[in-house]
Amino acid sequence: MRSHSRPVLAANWKMNLGPAEASAFLDGFLSRYAPRDDRTVVLFPSALVLAAVRERTQPRPDLRLGVQNVSTEDKGAFTGENSAAQAAGAGASFVLVGHSERRHVFGETDAQVAQKCARVTEHGLVPVLCVGETIEQRERGETGEVVLHQLRAGVSMLSHEAIRDMVVAYEPVWAIGTGRNATPQDASDVHLVLRAALAGLVGEDARAIPLLYGGSVNAKNAASLLAAQEVEGLLVGGASLDPVQWAEICGS
Numbered sequence: 001m002r003s004h005s006r007p008v009l010a011a012n013w014k015m016n017l018g019p020a021e022a023s024a025f026l027d028g029f030l031s032r033y034a035p036r037d038d039r040t041v042v043l044f045p046s047a048l049v050l051a052a053v054r055e056r057t058q059p060r061p062d063l064r065l066g067v068q069n070v071s072t073e074d075k076g077a078f079t080g081e082n083s084a085a086q087a088a089g090a091g092a093s094f095v096l097v098g099h100s101e102r103r104h105v106f107g108e109t110d111a112q113v114a115q116k117c118a119r120v121t122e123h124g125l126v127p128v129l130c131v132g133e134t135i136e137q138r139e140r141g142e143t144g145e146v147v148l149h150q151l152r153a154g155v156s157m158l159s160h161e162a163i164r165d166m167v168v169a170y171e172p173v174w175a176i177g178t179g180r181n182a183t184p185q186d187a188s189d190v191h192l193v194l195r196a197a198l199a200g201l202v203g204e205d206a207r208a209i210p211l212l213y214g215g216s217v218n219a220k221n222a223a224s225l226l227a228a229q230e231v232e233g234l235l236v237g238g239a240s241l242d243p244v245q246w247a248e249i250c251g252s
């Protein structure tokens, strides 16, 4: 059984920072953030930058690495794709699956998200399954229904053990990159719904699954979001590109 020290603080760099920029980021970040065993810090660089980040973080095994996406397939004629096996071989231990941009910009379906979660766990990696509603869905009162559907679909091919060892991130689509974060109460409300659903799937083991919040997190709002009930980590985009701000968030 895997256990992740909580909070889990995850930096989603998206399609930002090349190898040289990542190295400059790490100069700033590593000098400001000392290893701590009461939290898990994970960096998700571009897959092309993973090797450079891995090399630079070699002396810091407390920092974990991940990739932002993998293929539904294991290998073969899938030009441009990266497999979970390749991610594992390259030093990743986490994979973002079903991020809102994958779902909404690239049209990723629930079925593909489920297959990706399966590939990721087959190769010993931890999926960070992302779920979240659009503003229209929230206004129609469908938030609970939407996130539960995404959660159940996402884990549909996973064993009890694989579900127990995963991470789930609630990222409302309307909060991502907009500067409009969910309130700690909004985040808690949805996390309680997710926790109950996970308990329905794996019973007591649901407590082992860290529930992260993401969407316009910054150094100012991180502590109050982390203090909210059932919020056990943060998935951070924009603010994780600034080493000073990211170090502050990691220290929250």
Ligand code: PGA
Pocket: 012, 171, 175, 176, 177, 178, 179, 214, 215, 216, 217, 235, 236, 237, 238, 239
């Ligand atoms: P943001 O992105 O922090 O820039 O809103 C979060 C995410 O997309 O994971």
